[in-house]
Amino acid sequence: MKKTILITGSTDGIGLATATSLLELGHTVILHGRSESKLAAAKKQLSEIASTDKIFAYKADLSIISDVNNLASEIKNNHQKLDVLINNAGILIVPEPLSEDGVDIRFMVNTIAPYLLTKLLLPLLDKNARIINLSSATQAPVAREELLKVSSLTDHTVYAKSKLAITMWSRQMSLILGKEGPIVVAINPKSLLGSKMVKQGYGIAGGNLQLGADILVKASLSDEFADASGLYFDNDIEAFTAPHPDALNADKISKMTEVLETFIK
Numbered sequence: 001m002k003k004t005i006l007i008t009g010s011t012d013g014i015g016l017a018t019a020t021s022l023l024e025l026g027h028t029v030i031l032h033g034r035s036e037s038k039l040a041a042a043k044k045q046l047s048e049i050a051s052t053d054k055i056f057a058y059k060a061d062l063s064i065i066s067d068v069n070n071l072a073s074e075i076k077n078n079h080q081k082l083d084v085l086i087n088n089a090g091i092l093i094v095p096e097p098l099s100e101d102g103v104d105i106r107f108m109v110n111t112i113a114p115y116l117l118t119k120l121l122l123p124l125l126d127k128n129a130r131i132i133n134l135s136s137a138t139q140a141p142v143a144r145e146e147l148l149k150v151s152s153l154t155d156h157t158v159y160a161k162s163k164l165a166i167t168m169w170s171r172q173m174s175l176i177l178g179k180e181g182p183i184v185v186a187i188n189p190k191s192l193l194g195s196k197m198v199k200q201g202y203g204i205a206g207g208n209l210q211l212g213a214d215i216l217v218k219a220s221l222s223d224e225f226a227d228a229s230g231l232y233f234d235n236d237i238e239a240f241t242a243p244h245p246d247a248l249n250a251d252k253i254s255k256m257t258e259v260l261e262t263f264i265k
Helices: 013-024 036-046 065-078 105-124 144-148 155-180 196-202 209-221 250-261
Strands: 004-007 028-033 055-059 084-087 130-134 183-188 232-234 239-241
Touching (some): 013 028, 013 036, 013 209, 028 036, 036 055, 065 105, 084 105, 084 209, 105 144, 155 232, 155 250, 183 209
Parallel strands (some): 004 028, 084 130, 130 183, 183 232
């Protein structure tokens, strides 16, 4: 059965590579980006491998809460069902960490926006659907208060905190939704792949992006992930494994989710 799959941050990098692979398999892909020109370029590139009725594109800046809300509304207005949501969009280096909503842009894009978008799109996601959240091998303990203020810590430290936070709420959401809700899984797609983020943040070319795309395709479609809700997959070792201990700490996860819920209006 062919699926409809939304991939945030899909105008380049792992997101675009994943969209390409899914379209080649005959699925419908909903692209997202914050640049109109990059969205148009991605759609044009992808139209060479799939008919345009299989490709949709939406513009939104995930650092802005109103944009996240508007993106969800547009998708709900135009699509009756989503089979897979891949929360891929992420940032590492930022020139100015303060968002227009007064929170840290790095937490907003990497942790808060995916949570908000997922909650808003749940009506389109049935119990057979999958929510795939991009985590990272780089994770660091995060206090709930850090989500509500701009951090003075380095970009790399905040990135690590934001990736533990998304891993934590993935676990919590899977428990709340239970067997009647979609599968929720957190994935490290593989460390230091050749994305713009890696080149900018580490000054290296990075590895083959397709390795990251392949695991996201597998998570979207394969039976291996059919009972994976609440689990963490580390593509560095190509296996499900124990997450950071905080992602199994019910009290810390609950407090984190309470803060995330305050962003839903």
